[in-house]
Amino acid sequence: MKPGQLIRTAILLAVGLFLTYTASLMAQVQTEESATHGAATKTVKVERGEVVYVSGNEVMVKMEDGSIRDIRNVPESARVTVDGKELGIHDIKVGMKLQKTITTTTTPRLVTKVETVTGKVFHVTAPTSVILTLENNQNQQFTIPKGQKFNIDGQMVDAFGLRPGMKVSATRITETPETVVTQKAMLAGKMPPPPPPPPDVPILVATAAPTPAPAAEATPAPAAEAAPSKLPKTGSYLPVIGLLGALMVSMGLGLRAIRLTR
Secondary structure, eight states: OOHHHHHHHHHHHHHHHHHHHHHHHHHHEEEEEEEEEOOOEEEEEEEEEEEEEEETTEEEEEETTSOEEEEOSOOTTOOEEETTEEEOGGGOOTTOEEEEEEEEEEEEEEEEEEEEEEEEEEEEETTTEEEEEOTTSOEEEEEOOTTOOEEETTEEEOGGGOOTTOEEEEEEEEEEEEEEEEEEEEEEEEOOOOOOOOOOOOOOOOOOOOOOOOSSSOOOOOOOOOOOSSOOTTOOSHHHHHHHHHHHHHHHHHHHHHHHHO
16 A cells, blocks of 8 residues: 555544444433523723824823823724724824723523433442443443433433343433623724914014204205285286375375465
């Protein structure tokens, strides 16, 4: 047989033995489980913080108590709800307010496990163990729990009542209390406020200061206006003519008076 065929045959044989062993175990012991749940209790924890640093998939959050929480390798699937929208890690901004609400649900339950085995007694070491020949004609050793009872033809006996060849059926019932804890986290955020507008810059207006007059120089007096060489157009020669007429009348009257006196 070639080496390759030998290896394949060994693998098939191992798989066959495994399946046979698994099937025999299933035939040896039959197990049934049931669970009874109790009243669940819920606790809610709220954590708040502000993003102070973000780079790639790393976020640093300053918590309310002043501690810094460095969260590295944030998965791409992580989401934060901001104003009704789901944002990813690359949408996180410095100054964003984060709030994480963690709801923890604790549920008690009682798990009942029933194991049943049936076979013939091959050998018994009372009160600790017994070897049974099972339905598949294979022998298997079982540890006898303390206080275990066996059903033999409708009668319940303990390990000391077992004899080789007896067909027995044993059932073991175990009850295990458990606590199931589930957590649900919801992350919400609030964008940082927009930066304030720049302050109003006053407009500079340049004004020229009046130049003061030199103290040593006297202020010159205003020059007298020259008399006009011509009369204004609104002037008239009638007053002058009337004055000349009055003078001539006066001279005539004077000459007449002189003649009369001679």
